[in-house]
Each structure stands twice: as C-alpha cells, then as structure tokens.
Amino acid sequence: DSGVTQTPKHLITATGQRVTLRCSPRSGDLSVYWYQQSLDQGLQFLIHYYNGEERAKGNILERFSAQQFPDLHSELNLSSLELGDSALYFCASGVSDTQYFGPGTRLTVL
C-alpha cells in the first residue's frame, strides 16, 4: 500500500459525459501527478500540481482539467468523453525525487 488513495476504482460512462476522478496523496506530500495508461499510448504524464499550483503539463487534452485543493487532494475532470479516453488513470504523490502511485481508476467509455 503506497498510501495514495484514488476513487472510484472503476467508472463506466457514456460518450459525451463528464466525470471526476479523485486522488488523496500520502500524508505530507505536497505534489500530485496524474498519468494515463492506455494500450496504444502506454503510460503518459498528464499534469503535476505542487501545493495547489500547477507545475507542469504533459499530454493533457483541453477537455481534461485538474486542480489541487487546500487539503492537498486533487481532482481530474474529464469532459466530452470519447471512446478513446477509456484508460487507467493513475495519481501519484511524492516528496523530493520519488513518486508513489495510487491503485488507479479504470475508466470505461461506452
């Protein structure tokens, strides 16, 4: 158990819908990272927040957005969902140079 929690574990929704994925970092970690794992793209970095501020963006679509709240939990919002958004979404938290990953949220878009 890494100490990073993600909810929900599974999410099934329809095209065009909007969903919110939630992540709680390990106690004391100020950084939260979001990654997407799909069969065709592999593991891709999406976005990094540090103590409430966006630090870096990767291959994140404009339909996707994230935020980190004062209690340091983070949410990843995915809107206008397409079939290709079906993937495993991981959150990681870290201190210094190491990232610890949560169990992921499996999103299925039908």
Place this chain on the structure above:
Amino acid sequence: AQSVTQPDIHITVSEGASLELRCNYSYGATPYLFWYVQSPGQGLQLLLKYFSGDTLVQGIKGFEAEFKRSQSSFNLRKPSVHWSDAAEYFCAVGAAAIGTASKLTFGTGTRLQVTL
C-alpha cells in the same frame, strides 16, 4: 527530450532462473532512473531508484539494477525468480528538480511470465 526504451515486450523465465530486463534511456544530463512493477489490476509499485553514487542499486523483493552511463542503460536483475514475480515491469526516467520531482517518462514495459 527524455525517452526510455524497453526492447523486450515479453520475457518468459523458469522459476529459480536468473532474470535481466533491459532498459535504455535518453536524457541530456544525469538522469534519475526508476523501476516500477505492476501486477494485474494493480497500481505501480516502486522497486528501486538511482539518483547518483554507487551504480549498483538494491531494491525490494531481491531486485537490483546497474546504471551504466557509457551504455545509457539501467538493467534490472534478479538472481532467482519466484512465480510471484510475474508482472509487468516499467523503467522510467525523471529529471532533477528543485524541491519536488519532475514528470516521469516511462518505457513501454516488459511483461514477465514465470513458468513452474
């Protein structure tokens, strides 16, 4: 830009045999290197990491990895594989950053199958 290559998509070894998973990276400066393992339906678990110093690093579950700058490699090894090691293994590279880790760039993974 940083990148990672894991040339072996799938490897099968017998239980008790030795294992080496290959990883080559591309990065302009001294990289931070990681190996993670993902069991089916699970998240990514950190096996070991290299930042600097001794080029042979020890990790959990009996794994070790050796950083070779001249070959841009960071291969993962285990002297005797157990059936429970069957999983997907990911090599990743990150950049040094002040105060907090930068993004990780992952390889495509190597799926390890262990035969009894």
